[in-house]
Amino acid sequence: DVKVTQSSRYLVKRTGEKVFLECVQDMDHENMFWYRQDPGLGLRLIYFSYDVKMKEKGDIPEGYSVSREKKERFSLILESASTNQTSMYLCASSSGQGDGYTFGSGTRLTVV
């Protein structure tokens, strides 16, 4: 069964901490995405990557960075966590323009 795996389901971090959210896919997909999901706002794109070492800003990149050193792994980094980054974070991957996305199970991050 193909999978997108996010390393943590729940995380609690303190304000100012550097936070790493990891995402690994086993489908050899070129495209990977990080979204955050907040009530009433739906999924909003933070960053995406169409290839190894390639990254593009999405709609809300401020306060975040990403790393894609290997095709299967796409990491989201919160440089200095703030309480307004408390959210559900979802990773997704796809193989091409015409395909749907496969989503991970999500990481619910709370910043206190």
Next chain:
Amino acid sequence: KNEVEQSPQNLTAQEGEFITINCSYSVGISALHWLQQHPGGGIVSLFMLSSGKKKHGRLIATINIQEKHSSLHITASHPRDSAVYICAVRFNNDMRFGAGTRLTVKP
């Protein structure tokens, strides 16, 4: 304004009822997706549509490209259908998501 609007935001139904969730979009699209998100958080793809109608079990999805509108129907609803249903549209190289419809089916 969000390019993808869903209605209703919340929906409560009794078991066995026929459910309709609506999605309107304002951009030219190449495909529309219906997704299901259970309380645990994971999202699964139900349908991908570019025209017409698709059926899978008790779920039916339709799309009207001219009117920029899609509907997701659930026949004979069951408590296990309780979830958030998300409409997403693909245009250019981008995917845009609706805010979701939270469905609760009571026994």
